[in-house]
Amino acid sequence: MKILVIGTGAREHAIVHGLSQDPQVDAIIAAPGNPGMALVADCRPLPGGVLDGEGVADLAQEVAADLVVIGPEAPLVAGVADSVRARGLACFGPSKDAAQLEGSKAFAKEVMAAADVPTARSYVCDTLDEVTNALDATGAPYVVKDDGLAAGKGVVVTDDIDAAVEHAQACLDAGSSIVVEEFLDGPEVSLFCITDGQTVVPLAPAQDFKRVGDDDQGPNTGGMGAYSPLDWLPDGFVDDVVTRIAQPTVDEMRGRGTPFEGVLYVGLALTSRGPRVVEFNARFGDPETQVVLARLRTPLGSLLHAAARGVLVDHAELAWRDEAAVTVVVASDGYPVAPRSGDPISGLDDLDDAYVLHAGTATGDDGVLVSAGGRVLSVVALGDDLAQARQRAYTAVGRIELEGSHHRTDIALKAQQGEITV
Structure with missing residues (x-):
């Protein structure tokens, strides 16, 4: 198979990495891709960007792709999968209408209610008065969500009523509805x-x-x-x-x-x-x-x-490795409020029992790898158990040099120590 992967981040790099280990896949094209993907895939530009459905479909036909995999949510909500399927091409990713399960939290709640799916009690709000009434009904901790796409950062969970109202007002000012939920x-x-x-x-x-x-x-x-x-x-x-x-x-x-x-x-x-x-x-x-x-x-x-x-x-039943896997994100200085870009990255060539997936990277004019986003790298390691996977991942993180970068030191720690209870 020849497979075209759409996207630029670590998720798409993980997909490309997985496809590269499939013996039935003999060619991978990534668009636009990133410097990490370019090591195992043919990276092609998308002049119209990932939201340009006709441009994606044109590229898929140009490279004679047997399958198009759309990674990010924004092109799915924009209907890029529909454009690809309209050309008679196989596409992995929902249609524009189906992607509203993510594109609108209010729509998702409607579907859950119709399907009798257990979820949090919620209120869809279009005015600040409706928001404050909903916050009174749910009580603290307050959960306030932007109804639309927000790249994972449209949710505020807080005990501070003023912070909850402030987030809701900002979303309303941007033209979005608000979903207020009970805390789970x-x-x-x-x-x-x-x-x-x-x-x-x-x-x-x-x-x-x-x-x-x-x-x-x-x-x-x-x-x-x-x-x-x-x-x-x-x-x-x-x-x-x-x-x-x-x-x-x-x-x-x-x-x-x-x-x-x-x-x-x-x-x-x-x-x-x-x-x-x-x-x-x-x-x-x-x-x-x-x-x-x-x-x-x-x-x-x-x-x-x-x-x-x-x-x-x-399809045959899925098979899984017994090992544990841990990934640690290396973020740029200032992330998530004001991430800094353009800082050189080094230390990726000798990570022993771990590997790196690129998220926000670029190649500078001088050919040096530099940061180009908030989340810059995902360091992945496998181990016989969580302790070994964590040790390998964090050892690799310690070898990476990126000025001002930061990461969490407690990924999977509570699980390793047996401190999570249901």
């Missing part, structure tokens, strides 16, 4: 479900870390690290989530005439009342993808191709 207690879990619109195949669960600082301090980010597996999950957890949440949602979307084809990201809280959906996403999550695909033994290309062709029911 318990640890969070990410579960990716591959689907062709009918069959649902779950991947291994992972847990990510959204706050910028250790001990979950500081503002939300796009994600500072992740790990898998989650040995503390109760028996039957994945099957339960598929039966009660993923499959009913996929069935509801198909019944509406907008089948969801791609990966349904189910963000969950394991509350005292059982699993509850925190959010749906319409694509692989970042940085969880980095650890989930690191553990997947099943060839990735054949799995995604089966989903795109609607024959997932015939």
Whole structure:
């Protein structure tokens, strides 16, 4: 197969890395890609950007791609998958209408209600008066979400009513509706479900870390690290989530005439009342993808191709590595408030038992690798257990030189120490 991957970040680099290990994949094209992807893929420009559906479809035809994989949420919500499919090409990623499961939190809540999916009580608000009434109804901790896409940073969870109102006002001023939810207690879990619109195949669960600082301090980010597996999950957890949440949602979307084809990201809280959906996403999550695909033994290309062709029911059962995987994000100075770009990066050539996925990098005029975003690198390591995977990942992080960079030091630490309870 020849596969075209759309995107520029560490999630797309993780997909490219996984595809490069599939013996059935003989060519990978990444557009626009990044310097890390360029080591294993043919990186091509997208003059119109990743939101240009016709441009993506043109490139797919030009390179004679057998499959197009769309990584980020923005092109999915913009309908790029529709443009690709209109040319008769296989595409992994939901249509514009189906991607509204991520594009609008209010729509996702409507679908969950129709499918009887357990989730937090919520209120959709279009005025500040509605917001304040909803905050009074839910009480602290307050959960205020931008209804649209916000790159993982549109959610505020706080005990400070003024901070909650301030975030809501900023979203309203930007023209977005607000979703106010009750707070869900318990640890969070990410579960990716591959689907062709009918069959649902779950991947291994992972847990990510959204706050910028250790001990979950500081503002939300796009994600500072992740790990898998989650040995503390109760028996039957994945099957339960598929039966009660993923499959009913996929069935509801198909019944509406907008089948969801791609990966349904189910963000969950394991509350005292059982699993509850925190959010749906319409694509692989970042940085969880980095650890989930690191553990997947099943060839990735054949799995995604089966989903795109609607024959997932015939695919063999997935196989997984026994090892644990940990990824640690190296972020630039000032991230997430005001990330600095253009700083040289070195130390990537001798990381022993770890590897690096590029997120926000570029090649300078002098050929030197430099930072070009907030989350710059994802360092991934496998180990016999979490302790070994963490040790390998953090040893590698310590060898990377990027002025002013920062990272969390506690990724997977509580899980390693057996301190997570359900």
